Amino acid sequence: MQRILILFAHPAFEKSRVNQRLAAAVQSLDGVTFHDLYEAYPEFDVDIRHEQALLEDHDLVVLQHPFFWYSVPPLLKQWIDLVLEHGWAYGSGGTALAGKRVLSAISTGGREEAYRHGGHNRFTIGELLAPIEQTFVLCGMKYLPPFVVHGAHGMSSGEIEEHAERYRRTIQALRDEGSESAEDAL
């Protein structure tokens, strides 16, 4: 069984619809550590050693967050800057994360059609996530194809519930098999 760490970052979780349901769907799964960053560090004072210990204790890291302005929320960026230390996460001797896997689980306001060449956002999600992907590849980790919920702004409760269920199945599959087939499910 793969141990999964969900790094959840939403500055206004209380106002979110999609992410509340997504979080609820995976929060209490066995083998999953749900880590609510904005609740843990409301003043951005990330505890680096604690975060590194958490990473060492898990095999798969999920970055769950809304895709604000084509990027991660500021606290997650702060987390990346502080926790992924040179000599620990990368560089010579920086092998703490080598071999682990990363999954981005994001929600976007825009619909899927907007994320393509010639579309409203001009790039695909994969292209827009390139900086995040490269960040973790540099740490020797495997970056999985992202889990994306598009069109969060105009979604009905039923639709959201479907996505939450899909999210739960994905996480479960990654946990139980940690295999290519689970990755294929994405």
Added chain:
Amino acid sequence: MHGAGFFYQALVYLTAAVVSVPIAKRLGLGSILGYLLAGVAIGPFALGLVGEEGQDVLHFAEFGVVLMLFLIGLELEPSRVWRLRGPILGLGGLQVGVSTAVLAAIALVVGLDWRTALAVGVILALSSTAIVLQTLNEKNLLATHGGQSSFAVLLFQDIAVIPILALLPLLAVSGIGAHGDADAEHADTWVAGLPGWAETLVVLAAVLFIILAGRFLLQPAFRAIARTGLRELFTAAALLLVIATAMLMTKVGVSPALGTFLAGVVLARSEYRHELESNVDPFKGLLLGLFFISIGASIDFGLVGAAPGRILGLMAALIVSKFLVLLVLGRIFKMSLDQNILFAFSLAQGGEFAFVLLSFAVRYNVVGETLAGTLIAVTALTMAATPVLMLLNEKLLQPRVGTRESGEREPDEMDEQSRVIIAGFGSFGAIVGRLLRAKGVPATVLDLDSDRVDLLRKLGFEVFYGDASRSDLLHAAGAGEAKLLILAIDSVEKSLEMVETAKKYFPHLTILARAQSRDEAYELLEAGVEHVFRDKLDSSLKLGVEALRLLGFRGHQAHRAAQTFRRHDEHAVRELAAMRHDQKLYLGAARQRIEDLEELLQGDLADPGEMWDAGWDPDSLRQEYGGRTREERDDS
């Protein structure tokens, strides 16, 4: 003469100082030159307001030099003196040795007896502690490499006076020359008639006594005096300390300046250091001024007028030969060119020790009376010329030399001044101090509670006893060089007093003040303090945030609410401070402010999406891209 009562003399000297020093300063000549010119003006060869008694005043005013050495000692911790031991012994020893040889050789060439020549050489090899240190201090050059080296050499010279006094009688030209009065003066000390080794033992015992007394006796004594809270008592104690030390050293036949320097060094680590400094400093300034005036008044222009060419020639010979020796030594000790020139110009004059030593030499028949008179005039004139030479160096030479060393490059050599002064080290100030220290920012701490000062020093903090509302104490604590003044004391009256003092004397200081209530904040803001911090604001907001979280609010949401509240409230305080005195306006504005805040808070409670941080979840965006408003969604 002139019915010279004490008040008459005081009137003459003080008037001369008050009139001429500002003029000299205005002309960019520095205060020392001003004092010297004042002395010349009131001396027997110009206005003739003071005559023979000038000599007595000089003796009295020499005490200014003693006070100055005490203050310098206070600035120098023992470890720093120890670090200077190389320059003191090496550079100082060489300077005295080589200069003596060169000057004696010149004296031999002009036909003096070799013993007289040697005496003249060693006497003129010494430089003027008073002029040099005061000039360097005034120009803020004491901490530079050249300044430090000059200081080291002067310190060695002070020590060297003792063996020179012992050496002079041996150089007597006619064996029977020892005059009665010289013996009489020597008989005044406790070491008279003792063999050399016993004399040394007595001196060592006296030095040891000063060190031990400074360590174990003075500390509790000062603490007891501080507890009385009487400022003048502290001044009295400080002066008593210096005078007693000076007398003890005189009694064992050592230069009193050296003794008080030692006492200063012993007390350099004491928490009362800054208080002592600020108490002694005005006396030092006055007496040094008096000293310089007396030098000016004692220059015998009759002698100069009789043979101006001869005097000028001697002056030039003295300055040039000392200058060249210093330049060569500086080169050997690897000084950069600009520092080397500064060093050489600083020490190229004769010194005040020459006056004492020359009269001593006359008594022992080592030097003739006429020659001594000439040399005293030459010495005084070279001393007077030093500020001029330094000025020429600064204005004409240094700009050409290029690399100018800033005074801050070697902060370790001289007591570096902290960039932050914290007044009050109670629970509030202590946190500030600890935070600064954790980031390696040294702070000078002043506190008025002598028990607390004592305790904190035992815990290893750099805390000094003193009332920071006094400008002199602020000055001693380094307010001239500091960047920040942090007021962390309990009493707002005291804080306001300090703000006034700081604004008046140290306008460059940025003041950060603590206020214990809104009213205190108003008062401080009104006094012109920009950075006012209310004691309870942050802790009560923190508590509020925690309360919100315990009630189920998200941590970051609560934090953002507190941030907004804080910004709004700080803004309100500043706005209301301006109209506080207009009761009607104030009440109106205050009510409006409270209403604003309430509205803001209620709005936030009613609709968490709208008031704050709309960027995270804007309804308008939902509407545009989602096609539905929140109301519809909430219904679904």
